[in-house]
Amino acid sequence: MEQVLQNLLHNDILTYVIMAVVPLLWILPYALFAVWLERKVSAHMQDRLGPMRTGGWHGWAQTLADILKLIQKEDIVPSAADKKLHFVAPYLVFIGSYAAFAAIPFSSAYIGSNINIGLFYVIAVSSLVVVGLLMAGWASNNKWSLFGAVRSAAQIVSYEIPTALALLAVVMVAGTLNLQTINQAQTGWFWNWYLFQKFPFIFIAFIIYFVSSLAETNRTPFDIPEAESELVAGYHTEYSGMKFAMFFLAEYANMFAVSAIGSTLFLGGWNSPFGDFLSGPFWGVFWFLSKGMFFVFVQMWLRWTLPRLRVDQLMYVSWKVLTPWAFACILGVGFWLML
Amino acid sequence: MTPQQISEKLKAQFSDRIREVKTEGVPDPSVKVAPEAIGEIAKFLRDDADLRFDYLMCLSGVDLGKNLLGVVYNLSSMTHRHKITVKVEVPVENPVMPSVSSVWPTANWHEREAFDLFGIRFTGHPDLRRILLPDDWDGHPLRKDYKVPEFYRGMKVPY
């Protein structure tokens, strides 16, 4: 796609801008849809109806209306807040999750930046989110926000490790960090996916990845940074209006980002599960997005099922369950590869 | 034990400090004791092997009129399944009496409430503050001679 654009426009900068904006074209409608979906999923799981009015059919325009409302809302900054940090934080959070999209292959024809350390880059840049959250909690000058921020920093940093280790198992099999190449290696029927290779090691690695990705996106059962029954809203308690919407957007973007990485590494990304059936660059986008959305749905499903863990239990899960098992998987895969 | 036996036992132990015993013809048999002795009596009621009043059901302040404030202790024993009411009267000018919160910790908040609403001061209470009303409230509303103030911090009180 980059090549096509360059040939079309004969302008490097314009090409890059367009290339960079394309994921945004997906993220914004996706976030609107996902918020609506979350509401509907939660409602139906709880024998409710959820939004039904705005827009007619099943309240499809509800989130659109919410965004309009948030835009119009007064932007309240606490008088004792650190104004500059308070302003920067939500954007930094969003930048962190958006930057991760740069290396994610949406289809065989489109990847923001086809770098050979793609996976490494994604893991590294998504850690930027922590800085934003910590900043938000600190700048709010609110003890509860600070609690949320510190909790989220501890949580995300801890869960980076099992995440990275679980992904490492795949990288060992694939032998590359380039996400596009990893995808191409899984072409064919679904048994070619890494999920089903070196069974059960990569399968376990996938579960580890999924669990820790929940923690990285602050989703239940690991949503202690914004545990509404303990910390009210955690680090974004003092945010309102569009800045609050930024946090929201970042959260949903992050949800999709981790789902996308999961499906790219374990479920063949843009590959069709049925060999050549419905494959190709355009169908690739379809498969990629539907795999991603499936994981987003599972995240919602879990959220509306489970209670949340306590801080020490959270750490226990990370350090004493996920990390050792991830090591075991790496070891297993390593031995398998040596044989 | 029947209320009679309980009161006999108390009388034997505390003789003149038991002011009045009412066991007949009332819904709840009660023993009226001297205010200064309540701490001791409470301890005895709880610790005596035959009595074992381990459960303080309720502690209520009452404005008895005639310049008297009363405190009523409703006790029950989980081990022996008997009940007794202990009553204390103190003059309204100087409503001071020992606290029983060291005997039954549950009395802590009840006594704070009685202090809050009746102004009865319990000596030996660990933390005798107002509990239901704001700290700067004036007067003790459940006394019968209490006049509702017109304003509280500029807010009109009777709506």
Added chain:
Amino acid sequence: MFETDIPKFKTSTGRSLRNEEMIINMGPQHPSTHGVLRLELVVDGEIVIEVIPHIGYLHRCFEKHCEAMTNYQQVIPYCDRMDYVAAMNMEYSYVLGVERLLGIQVPERVEHIRVIMLELQRIASHLIALGTYGLDVGAFTPFLFMFRDRERILDLFETTCGARLLYNYIWVGGVSHDLPPGFIDKAKAFCKYFRPKIKEYNDLLSFNDIFIKRTANVGVLPADVAIAYGSSGPMLRGSGVNWDLRRDDPYSIYNRFQWEVEVGKGEMGTVGDCWDRYMVRMREMEQSANIIEQALEQMPEGDVQAAVPKRIRPNTGDLYVRTESARGEIGFYIVSDGSASPYRVKARSPSFVNLSVLPEICRGAMIADVVAIAGSTDIVLGEVDR
């Protein structure tokens, strides 16, 4: 889980690090204090060193109001508003006190109707307690499931007395309305519908491992502390004390029915932890359903109002009456001076007393545990502050 003392942190040169305790306010506006309770927490990081409850934000002068009423009947709506989640239990206790002062015997049918209503109310109240408890530990869905089922109970109440929450149904000497036609079938249908739902709650929440991890061994209330602090109801039974006023200080006709008193057994941890208190409530709902079914079976025909003088004037005297409300021992100390209005009414509300033990069991817990513990005491602030 394990009792460990954290050593004082020292730097490499041996100086101790400066660490400060932080005071944070939980409430009065906080999602998990179940109303306007304010907890002053002294915390060291996530660990709570001390909890100081401040109450009174919802004080509505119940006792002062009672004295200002012109007759005994008018107090009943105020009793409803004390514990708005289990209003039937509240008004029943008060009415029982007035009836004892007057020496009235109520007809058999009234006793049965009252028992059915009280137990339905107990289920409804426990459903709220358990649902909001799920919410406190982060599970949202059980909350709405439980509200869904509570709604059926409220519908039953509404067809009977016209109100959904604040009933003013149990009156001195009887009840305000007879059961509407079809009530017995509907109530039976509810019991039948409700039992499988308990299993669903258990699957979804009670035996969920995360939930167990959050609640087992947390906020352990030993039996002797519970008794000394006057705890009652599920709070006391959760600590393993086999004590239920319905059985141990009998009133109404509870001794005619077959049912069990549920106590905490410490299945998932220590006896008296949050999970035990939670589970006592869950199992009590089933027992209440048992009682309701038996009472519906035995329901006699008859009048629903005993002969009561138009102006209720009890003789001079005082009494303390206690019954088992959904939250524990609700007691009324009523003093009558022979006039038409009560001279003094003191409400010994279970939540007020249960809450006073909170500082004791929260010490050394984490902030998230304080939420779990406060939720498991199941307080209703209307009743704490009166």
Added chain:
Amino acid sequence: MYPRCRILVDALNVPMREYFRNIYRGIWTVLIGMKVTFMHLFTPAVTIQYPDVKLKLPERARNRLYVNMDDCIGCFQCDMACPVDCFKIETVKSLPTEDLGMTSTGQKKRLWVTQFDIDIAKCCYCGLCVYPCPTECIKMTDVYEFSEFDRHNLIYNYATVTPAEAAEIKARTAEYEKEQAAKKAAAAQAAAAAKAAQPAPAPPSGNPPPSPPAQSPS
């Protein structure tokens, strides 16, 4: 200092079997929970679209009060029964020449009800006012949607006479009473004069009769 600190959970103290069982139980119970919620995804919702669909209220529903003034005899029973004093009733005695008609229960109305206000914002819907009413003219209806922007609009005036008419009635009655009082006084004076003529020690009854309460005792 930390009597029950639970931060440092030492995994080495946990037997290995317990560790694996923990993981197993964690995964298994999560799956059970997920099954429950997934099943509910396909069960029909129990909620309704409220303003479009409304549940039928039962017959006994206690909502907004309604007073049928045709039947009201101004007896103040509801006012006395009310625990929150939301009634404001004012009655004026009718003249013997006036006929106010009968209630549907066959009682003769003797009082003009010049004011009958219910502050529905204060009402606690306990229904205590309904039972003592001798003519069953006050009842609770099934109307529950009556929010207002101004709370003064929640004071419902049920009186059938306008304020002007009420003033007129009051004036009329006051005049009549003055007349009566004057008559009485004259009669009493005459009697006193008659009595004064006689030496008999009869008690003087010079006071006019107490007028009926013109205002509610609130």
